[in-house]
Amino acid sequence: xxxxxxxHRVVIIGGGFGGLNACRKLKRANVxxxxxxxxxxxxxxxxxxxxxTGGLSPANIATPIRGILKRQRNAEVLLGEVVGIDAENxxxxxxxxxxxxxxxxVAAGTxxxxxxxxxxxxxxxxxxxxxxxxxxxxRVLLAFETAERLSDELARKDAPESVxxxxxxxxxxxxxxxxxxxxxxxxxxxxxxxxxLRNDFRRIDTTQTRVYLVEGSDRVLSVYPPKLCxxxxxxLERLGVTIRTGCLVxxxxxxxxxxxxxxxDGTKTEEVxxxxxxxxxxxxxxxPLGKVIAEATGAQTDRMGRxxxxxxxxxxxxxxxxxxxxxxxxxxxxxEQPKPLPGLAPVAIQQGRYVAKVIQRRLERRTTPxxxxxxxxxxxxxxxxxxxxxxxxxxxxxxxxxxxxxxxHLMYLVSFYNRLLVLFQWGWSYITRNRSARLITGEHILPNxxxxxxxxxxxxAADAAAKPAETS
Amino acid sequence: xxxxxxxHRVVIIGGGFGGLNACRKLKRANVxxxxxxxxxxxxxxxxxxxxxTGGLSPANIATPIRGILKRQRNAEVLLGEVVGIDAENxxxxxxxxxxxxxxxxVAAGTxxxxxxxxxxxxxxxxxxxxxxxxxxxxRVLLAFETAERLSDELARKDAPESVxxxxxxxxxxxxxxxxxxxxxxxxxxxxxxxxxLRNDFRRIDTTQTRVYLVEGSDRVLSVYPPKLCxxxxxxLERLGVTIRTGCLVxxxxxxxxxxxxxxxDGTKTEEVxxxxxxxxxxxxxxxPLGKVIAEATGAQTDRMGRxxxxxxxxxxxxxxxxxxxxxxxxxxxxxEQPKPLPGLAPVAIQQGRYVAKVIQRRLERRTTPxxxxxxxxxxxxxxxxxxxxxxxxxxxxxxxxxxxxxxxHLMYLVSFYNRLLVLFQWGWSYITRNRSARLITGEHILPNxxxxxxxxxxxxAADAAAKPAETS
Numbered sequence: 001x002x003x004x005x006x007x008h009r010v011v012i013i014g015g016g017f018g019g020l021n022a023c024r025k026l027k028r029a030n031v032x033x034x035x036x037x038x039x040x041x042x043x044x045x046x047x048x049x050x051x052x053t054g055g056l057s058p059a060n061i062a063t064p065i066r067g068i069l070k071r072q073r074n075a076e077v078l079l080g081e082v083v084g085i086d087a088e089n090x091x092x093x094x095x096x097x098x099x100x101x102x103x104x105x106v107a108a109g110t111x112x113x114x115x116x117x118x119x120x121x122x123x124x125x126x127x128x129x130x131x132x133x134x135x136x137x138x139r140v141l142l143a144f145e146t147a148e149r150l151s152d153e154l155a156r157k158d159a160p161e162s163v164x165x166x167x168x169x170x171x172x173x174x175x176x177x178x179x180x181x182x183x184x185x186x187x188x189x190x191x192x193x194x195x196x197l198r199n200d201f202r203r204i205d206t207t208q209t210r211v212y213l214v215e216g217s218d219r220v221l222s223v224y225p226p227k228l229c230x231x232x233x234x235x236l237e238r239l240g241v242t243i244r245t246g247c248l249v250x251x252x253x254x255x256x257x258x259x260x261x262x263x264x265d266g267t268k269t270e271e272v273x274x275x276x277x278x279x280x281x282x283x284x285x286x287x288p289l290g291k292v293i294a295e296a297t298g299a300q301t302d303r304m305g306r307x308x309x310x311x312x313x314x315x316x317x318x319x320x321x322x323x324x325x326x327x328x329x330x331x332x333x334x335x336e337q338p339k340p341l342p343g344l345a346p347v348a349i350q351q352g353r354y355v356a357k358v359i360q361r362r363l364e365r366r367t368t369p370x371x372x373x374x375x376x377x378x379x380x381x382x383x384x385x386x387x388x389x390x391x392x393x394x395x396x397x398x399x400x401x402x403x404x405x406x407x408x409h410l411m412y413l414v415s416f417y418n419r420l421l422v423l424f425q426w427g428w429s430y431i432t433r434n435r436s437a438r439l440i441t442g443e444h445i446l447p448n449x450x451x452x453x454x455x456x457x458x459x460x461a462a463d464a465a466a467k468p469a470e471t472s
Numbered sequence: 473x474x475x476x477x478x479x480h481r482v483v484i485i486g487g488g489f490g491g492l493n494a495c496r497k498l499k500r501a502n503v504x505x506x507x508x509x510x511x512x513x514x515x516x517x518x519x520x521x522x523x524x525t526g527g528l529s530p531a532n533i534a535t536p537i538r539g540i541l542k543r544q545r546n547a548e549v550l551l552g553e554v555v556g557i558d559a560e561n562x563x564x565x566x567x568x569x570x571x572x573x574x575x576x577x578v579a580a581g582t583x584x585x586x587x588x589x590x591x592x593x594x595x596x597x598x599x600x601x602x603x604x605x606x607x608x609x610x611r612v613l614l615a616f617e618t619a620e621r622l623s624d625e626l627a628r629k630d631a632p633e634s635v636x637x638x639x640x641x642x643x644x645x646x647x648x649x650x651x652x653x654x655x656x657x658x659x660x661x662x663x664x665x666x667x668x669l670r671n672d673f674r675r676i677d678t679t680q681t682r683v684y685l686v687e688g689s690d691r692v693l694s695v696y697p698p699k700l701c702x703x704x705x706x707x708l709e710r711l712g713v714t715i716r717t718g719c720l721v722x723x724x725x726x727x728x729x730x731x732x733x734x735x736x737d738g739t740k741t742e743e744v745x746x747x748x749x750x751x752x753x754x755x756x757x758x759x760p761l762g763k764v765i766a767e768a769t770g771a772q773t774d775r776m777g778r779x780x781x782x783x784x785x786x787x788x789x790x791x792x793x794x795x796x797x798x799x800x801x802x803x804x805x806x807x808e809q810p811k812p813l814p815g816l817a818p819v820a821i822q823q824g825r826y827v828a829k830v831i832q833r834r835l836e837r838r839t840t841p842x843x844x845x846x847x848x849x850x851x852x853x854x855x856x857x858x859x860x861x862x863x864x865x866x867x868x869x870x871x872x873x874x875x876x877x878x879x880x881h882l883m884y885l886v887s888f889y890n891r892l893l894v895l896f897q898w899g900w901s902y903i904t905r906n907r908s909a910r911l912i913t914g915e916h917i918l919p920n921x922x923x924x925x926x927x928x929x930x931x932x933a934a935d936a937a938a939k940p941a942e943t944s
Contacts, residue, residue: 040613040912057529059909067906075672077913079617096921097624111571130913141512145551152569202537202548349828417900417908424896428889434539436889437531440512440551441602447551449568 007032007074008363011101013082013289015042015065016343018325020353020414023075024068029360033075034099036092040079042414043130046345047422049181051133051452052279053140054196055436058130060422063414082108082289087296087318096395101460103320103359104305106293107352109277110326110343113285113304120252124278127181134441136279140189141440143170143277144197144206146447151203165274170208170257172275174257176249177282178215178222182382183232185281186213190239195433198245211241212273216282218246221380221388223342227364228388231397233384244271250279274451284343286327297321301331310422311370313355322358324351330371345412346376379405384430479504479546480835483564483573485554485761486527487514487537489817490579490797492886493824495547496540501832502810505547506571508564512536512551514600514886518817519894521653523605524751525612525660526668527901527911530602532894535886552863554761559768561792575831578765578779579824582798582815585757585776592724596750599653606913608751612661613912615642615749616669618919620635623675637746638825643681644747646729648721649754650687650694652852655704657753658685659855667697667856667905683713684745686731688754690718693852693860695814700860703869707858716743722751756815758799774801774812782873783842785827794830817884818848851877856902 008031012019015037023035041062050056069075084093085104112126125132125139147170153163171193175186193209200206213220213236219229220236220243234322236243244259250270251258257278260268286305292302297322299315300308306329313328315321325348333339341347350373358368377391379401387402389395396404406426413419429435480503484491487509495507513534522528541547556565557576564571584598595719597604597611619642625635643665647658665681672678685692685708691701692715693707716731722742723730729750732740758777766773771787772780778801779787785800787793797820805811813819822845830840849863851873859874861867866875879896887907902908 039917040617040910057531057909058913059529059911060909063908064672064910066669067908070671078621080621081918095918096621130911147514149550149552149568197538199542200536200549308545416907417904417906420900421893421896424893426891432889434889436539437529437536437640438512438536438539439531439534439602440532445511446567448552 009034009100010105010359011036012105012107013037013092013104014107014109014325014327015039015077016045016107016109016325016348018109018348018352019105020065020068021349022105022107022324022356023352024072024306025353025356026359027072027074029074029356030363031074031103031285031359034078034101035065035069035075036078036080036094036099037065038079038081039129040066040077042068044413045128046180046409048127048130048133048411049185049188051130051437052127052136052185053187053192054137056422056425056433060418060425061413062130063418068414084292086319087321090320094166099388101320102321105352105355106289106321106323107325107348108287108326108327110284110304111287112280113283113411114280115283116367117252120280123252123254123258124176124280126280127185133279137438138442138445139277139279140173140192140438141438141442142447143173144201145194145205146170146276146442146449147204148201149447150447154203164283169251169255169274169276170205171204172212172273173209173277173279174212174214174273174275175279175281176214176252176257177280178213178217178220178243178245179281180221180378182213182215182281183220183236183380183382185279186211186241186244187236187239187381187386190236190241191383191433192435194240194437196438209240212257212275213241213243214247214249214257215243216243216248220245223378224380224388224390227314228390228395228397232380232382232388235382235397239383239386247271249282265293284326290323290327293321293323304329306340312358312368312440313351313371314358322355324348324355330373332373342371342378344378347373347448350374365452367417379408381405384433475564476662480831481506481572481574482577483571483575483833484507484577484579485509485564486579486581486797486799487511487549488517488579488581490581490820492537493821494577494579494796494828495824496544497825497828498831499544499546501546501828502835503546503575503831505544506550507541507547508550508552508554508566508571509537509726510551510553511601512538512549514540516885518652518881518884519547520599520602520605521657521660523602523909524599524608524657525664526609526907527660527794528894528897529909530606532685532890532897533885534602534745535835535890540886556764557768557793559793573629573792576794577824578761578793578795578799579820580759580761580799582776583759584752584755585755586752587755589724592752595724596648596725596729596752598752599657600756602804608657609910610912610914610917611646611749611751612664613910614919615645616665616673616676616918617912618642618748619676620673621919621921626675639676640682640745641675641727641748643678644684645681645749646684646686646745646747646751648686648724648750648752650685650689650692650715650717650730651753652693652850654685654753655692655708655854656851657751658683658713659708659711659853659858662708662713663855663905664907666712667909668907681712683711684716684729684747685713685723686716686719686729688718688720692717695850696852696860696862697867700862700867700869703855704860706850707854707869711855711858719743720753723821756798762795762799765793765795771795776801778812784830784840785823785843786830787905794827796820796827802845804845813845815816815852816850819845822846850908851880853877856905871874 111176191408193206197206305324326343379389381387387405388400516533665678669678719731779795798815803944851861853859861873
C-alpha cells in the first residue's frame, strides 16, 4: 500500500493577530499547519485595559484558538512552549518534544520591558496578559477598599497625621508610559473614581482620586500628529489626570515613584509621588524567543530585540523562516535611515496574510512581490466619548473618533459572539457608568491596613456609621 | 451643640443571600447597617458549575456588594475578615480592628467538607468560590490538552502501552457527590466532551470522555422524590455519565480514586478508577466562624457545625444575635426528631427578610411570630433541555423543568444587568453548543506530559499532521 506524499508542513509559533491570520489564510492551501501557542486562547490585547478596570471580563477579549480553527481541517493546535529551533534540521524545540517543519512562521510578539530595571515588575505590573490585567484590577479596587478602611481611623481624636497621608497614597495612581495603553489605562482609572465608584463608598470621596500619567517624551501619544496629542492631553486633564511629560522614572518603590523632570536648560529636577499604585505601560521588547531564533539563524536583531527581516518577511539566508508582527523589524526606510513598521495589529494581520500567500505561491513555483503595508491609521480612546484617530490625512477627535474607535475595536474581536457581548456591555456602561466586573480575585483579597493598623483596640466602622447619615 | 442620638447599629457578617436580603430589607428602618464580607462581591453559588465548565464568566455570577447597596444610605460595606466576637461587649473582631453592634446577624454560610480527609483538597478541589471554579475549569481544559499532546506518542511504533493508559486517565473525570452541584458539574463536563469540544481536537475523540458520578446514598439527588431521582439518573446516563450509587470514596490519589461499593449482603467491594481529574461536591460544613460564635455565646452546634437557633432565628440566651442561612440549624421537627431546614438560597433569603422585620418590630417594641419557611421547591439541571424540579406536589422533569430552572436562576441573579448578560450567553450556547469562556488561566497553563515525556528525541505533531487529513 503506497502512502500519500507528505504535505508541506507549516509551523506557526504564536496565536496572536499575525499567527492566526497566517493560519486562516492557509485554509485552502495544500499544506498541513501546526499552530503552537503557550496559551489556549487568542487575546485581543488592545482591550486589556478594560479588563484591568472592571469593564469587561477576560473571556470577552480572549477566544479559544481551538474554537477559531475547529473547522479548518488542515490546521491543528498545539498547546506548548517553544524553547528554540534547530534551523539546520528544520525542527521547533518544545519543552517536551519537537515538531518538524518545512516552513516556519514566527509570530511570538513582545513582552513588557522595564528598560533594565526588571525588579520594578513586582511593584509596577505591566499590562500584556490576562493575569496582569486581573492583577491590576485587584490592586486598583483594593486601593479604594484600603483607603476606606483607613478612613475609619480618622474618626478617632488621636488619629496620627500619617493616616491621612496613607489614605492619599492609596488614592493616588501612577501610570508610567504615555502611549495608547498608558493613556487608556489612566483615563479608565480616572473614570472609575469619578463615575463608577462615586457612590460606592461612605467615607472616602473617590472623585478626589489622583491619577498621574508619566511620559518620557514631550507629549502623550507622541506618534500622533501634534494637534491630536494636544487634544488628547486636554481630554485627559478634563478627566482629572495629571500629566507629566518630559519625565523619566528613576525609581519605583512600593510607596512612591521618583521621576526626573528634564528642564529646558538641560538640568533635571526630581519629583517624588507618594503612591501605593504604580502601573507600567512604558515599553515593550521582543519576546525572548527572538534572541533564540536570531542565534540559530544568524539573523540580525535591533535595539528592542526584534528580528530584522527581508522584503518578503523572511530571515535573510533562511527563506523558509518568516518572522511577522511585533517580533519583526520590517524596514520601510533606507539602510541608512531605517523606519521599521510599528507594533500594531494591522501590521501583524497584513504580514500574516502576506506570508500565507508567499507560501502558497512558492508551492506553485511562483514568486511574490515584496510586502507592502497598507496604513489604515491608528486610534486611542481616552474616556467616555473621547478619543483621537488618525487615518491617513484624516485627523479625528472627540465623539466621532470615539465612535470610530468603538467600531474598529468591535470588528477586530475575532468572534462574532464576543462582538455582541462586548457591544452590549459597552452600551450598558455608557448609559449607567457602571463597570460590572469589579471583582477582587486571586490571593490577597483583603485591604492592606497593616502599616497603620498597629492599634488593635480601635473602634471602627459601625460606630462612625451610627452617626446620622442624612447629612452626608 | 447636641449630637443626635446614636442609631441602633446592625452588623451583618456575610454578603450572601441571607446577609444581603437582611440588609436590603432594613433599607427604611431607623438603623445603621454595616455589612462585613471577606469578598467584595455577592456570589451566586448555584451557577458556579457553569464557570467551572467555561459557560459563564466569573463576573456574570458575581456582583460587587458596594454596587448593590450604593443607594441604601443607611448601609455601609466593610471588606474584612471576621475572626471572632466579644458577645459581652457586643463587638465583632476583625483581623485588623473591631466593630460594635447592637444587633448582630451572622450569615457566614458553609465551606467544603472532606469529612476529615482534608488532604484530599489539593487533589480534588471543591466548588464553593470563584477561584475554585476557575481552577476546575483549568484542570478540565488542561486534561483534554494533555491527552491530545500524549496522543502524538501513539503515532510512534514503539509507543509503550502506558501512553494509552495515561491518555485514558486524562480523559476520565470523577465527580464525588450526587447532590445538585455534583449532578450539574458531571452533566456539564459530559456535554463539554460530547458537544462543545467535539471538533476542537485532531487526535483524541472527546466524545469518548468518561465521567463518573460517585454518590454515597442509593440514588442521586436523594432529597428529591424517587421518581424524579430516577429520571435524573436516566438523563445523566444518556449524557454518558457513569453513576456509582451506594459508593463511598475511601482514597483519592492524583492518578486514581478508590471507591467502596456497599453490597446488598453488607459486604464491600473495592473499585479503583484511574483518573487525573477528581472534583469534590460531596459535602459542606459550617463556616469555621460558627464554632467561634458558638463558643462566645454558649450556643449549640450540630454535627455539621451549624448553630442551633430558636424560633426567631436568634441564639437562645442572645436575642441580639441572629444566625441565618446555611450556617443556621433551624429545626422544623421536634426536639426528638429534628428536621432542620435545608441549605438552600430561598431559606437564607426568607430568614434574612424575617430577621430584618424582627429587628424593626423590636425597635417599635412589638413582638413577631416565629419564622415560617415557605417552601417554593427545589430544582437541579442535568444538561441541555434536561432538569428535574419539585414544587410542592408538582414534580417536573425534562424540558419544562429545564425552562423553569432557567427562569428561576435568572431571576435570582441579583443584578438586572447580569440577568440580560447570562440570558444572552445561555441562548447563544443553546444554539451553538459553544462555551466561550474556555480559558486556561492562572499558573500551570501548559499540558502536563512529564510523566510519559522522558524521550526528548520524539517527533510529534507536525509529522503526524503531514499525513493527508481528508480521511479523518
